[in-house]
Amino acid sequence: MxxxxxxxxxxxxQLQLGSFGTxxxxxxxRETKESVVVDAPAEADKLIARLKGTTPRYILLTHSHLDHIGALDQLRSELKxxxxxxxxxxxxxxxxxEIMLRDGDTVDFGKIQVAVWHTPGHTPGSLCFRxxxxxxxxxxxxxxxxGKTRTPAEFAQIVKSITEKIFTLDGSTQVYSGHGEPTILKKEKDEFRIFSSHPHRPDLCGDVLWLTT
Ligand SMILES: [Zn+2]
Ligand SMILES: [Zn+2]
Known part of the structure; x- marks a missing residue:
């Protein structure tokens, strides 16, 4: 943790959970001690233990790949x-x-507001929360x-989600992903600029890195 x-x-x-380290x-x-959980990878007991002393309001799901939902049934049944x-x-x-989120929605808990962005590409229903x-x-x-994409069309879609939505945020935005360490948006914008400054094969998809693909 x-x-x-x-x-x-x-x-x-941030808690890295399960065999995929999701x-x-x-x-x-901090004022009201209300909380939300974003994704439920595995090890529900660990998540529930960390929620002790808070009032959990919602479970938010970035997407429904198996490595993000392994603890979901237990969390839903225990936290209600x-x-x-x-x-x-x-x-x-x-x-x-219980709640179907759409692009532009806001989720409130305590004094905190979370903006919901629909960012398809990795999956059709992928969401980001700001x-x-x-x-x-x-x-x-x-x-x-x-994130990984399976087809060139999905790759085009994820790039559109990133450039037209995520990259509208200030470079100082801190980014917390579903895997790995945090990053800062300026670094991602800079690396993408390098990626987009040279041509790529039209069938590009899969695991893409801005600097080495
Ligand atoms: Zn995924
Ligand atoms: Zn994942």
């Missing part, structure tokens, strides 16, 4: 709080989310590159 943000109003904890995040309103996800990523869940200067990017944007 790492505390990645601790400002006057908000604390964000990141879950706990966002805590609404799950919020995008409809296009809800089909594989064992029961539908609060203040912090972006939880799921598997849409990692340090050094986009």
């Amino acid at each position: 790492t505390i990645v943000v601790n400002d006057n109003s908000l604390r964000i904890e 990141n879950a995040y706990i966002l805590l309103c 709080i609404p799950l919020a996800a995008h409809a296009a990523d809800s089909g594989v869940l064992s029961s539908p989310p 609060t203040g200067n912090y972006l939880l990017s799921g598997d849409t944007l990692f340090p050094g590159g986009p």
Whole structure:
């Protein structure tokens, strides 16, 4: 467990869980002690233990790949709080989310507001969550590159999500991904600029890194 943000109003904890080391995040309103959980990779007991002393309000899902939902059923049954996800990523869940999120929605907990962005590409229903200067990017944007895509059309779509949505944020935005360490948006914008400054084969997709692809 790492505390990645601790400002006057908000604390964000990062927990790497399960055999894929997938990141879950706990966002805590410091004033009201209300919290939300972002993704439920595995090891539900660890997540639930970290929520002790807080009032959990929602489980937010960046997308429904298996390495992000391994603990979801246990979390839902023990915490009894609404799950919020995008409809296009809800089909594989064992029961539908209580809240279907759409681009432009806002999720409130305590004094904190979280903006919901639909960023398809890695999956059709991938979401990013932004609060203040912090972006939880799921598997849409990692340090050094986009999330994995299976087709050139998906790759084009994830690049569009990144450049037309995520890159509208200030370079000082801190990015917390579904895997790996945090990054700063300026670095990702700079690396993408290098990537886009030279041609790429039209069938490009898969695991892409801005600087070496
Ligand atoms: Zn994924
Ligand atoms: Zn993942």
